[in-house]
Amino acid sequence: MTDTQQASSSSHSAHASQPISPELRRWVAEQMAAGHSNTALRQSMRDAGWMQDAIDAALGPAAVAAAPAQPAAAAAPAEPRTKMPGPLLEGSPLYVDAGDRQVQVLLTMKHPRVVVFGDLLSDEECEGLIAGARERLARSLTVETKTGGEALNVDRTSDGMFFTRGESPLVQRVEERIARLLHWPVEFGEGLQILRYAPGAQYRPHYDYFDPAEPGTPTILRRGGQRLATLVIYLQEPGQGGGTTFPDVGLEVAPRRGTGVFFSYDRPDPSTRTLHGGAPVLAGEKWVATKWLREREFA
Structure with a gap:
């Protein structure tokens, strides 16, 4: 998710005061798959300035289940640069x-x-x-x-x-x-x-x-x-x-x-x-x- 994708996304929660992009939902799903707890993710989002309704929308079961599949390119990240x-x-x-x-x-x-x-x-x-x-x-x-x-x-x-x-x-x-x-x-x-x-x-x-x-x-x-x-x-x-x-x-x-x-x-x-x-x-x-x-x- 770049510094603009959140704004360009048209996927907003009906109840959230802050936009919830597909990329954010994907990030949530990745963090949970990596073993981070829902509680830890909520605290991280609060620390980063997210409002409670947006956190609820992003971390609810429906939001995680709706996370879009990673594109093929993302499944195989580019090789890291050496210089x-x-x-x-x-x-x-x-x-x-x-x-x-x-x-x-x-x-x-x-x-x-x-x-x-x-x-x-x-x-x-x-x-x-x-x-x-x-x-x-x-x-x-x-x-x-x-x-x-x-x-x-x-x-x-x-x-x-x-x-x-x-x-x-x-x-x-x-x-x-x-x-x-x-x-x-x-x-x-x-x-x-x-x-x-x-x-x-x-x-x-x-x-x-x-x-x-x-x-x-x-x-x-x-x-x-x-x-x-x-x-x-x-x-x-x-x-x-x-x-x-x-x-x-x-x-x-x-x-x-x-x-x-x-x-x-x-x-x-x-x-x-x-x-x-x-x-x-x-x-x-x-x-x-x-x-x-x-x-x-x-x-």
Whole structure:
């Protein structure tokens, strides 16, 4: 399930206030088949910001029984890539070199591949990105894998904008730091996206890769191939809430300013366990910068 499939699905529960897509039902069925209890799944969905009526609809016996069969391609996932973006963490370093800055390593996880970086951006850099983006914000869109275009998504309630690569000295400096940190060329990255989450805003659990089974995916992939990794950097802390959640593993990263959350997915498949979301902001505003990395030059 990509970051757009939930919105494009027309399968909604008649009683749920949040849309229940076929992909979510499939995910529920997979988790139960893997031995996860109904109670554990309910807690994971609550932690990720789902409302009780939507949880009941998604986890009821009828919903699980109605889960669509996996397409043939999903039954045999693509082989994992061997060359991937990511930091060099041999020897368990406390700091890694990002060129113009030594960045802290706060947390690492192997499956899913998650690394949390501290002190990735300075306060001044965070403020500069916010100031440059503020006047250009609009309701956030998501890539629409049904068509290859973009669309509003009810699961994403932030405002956002994109900087073009190298648009300003600050953007260029941040991009070069990310490229050095993750050992991936600047040209293989999408433009830096800035998002603002007001109180109540969230991004429900989704995947960032593009589903190969969707009809619009070939069009999307022409601009740089598949997404391989995501880096989310917190620019402004909310007063409460707003963490980045990974429901499959029960992980939530607090949105501390200057901290970055990196995760990679070596194939476009749920087996990467990179289902993630932005928990609702309960007080204040959360600002983030997101960098998506592609398999080849993004034009």
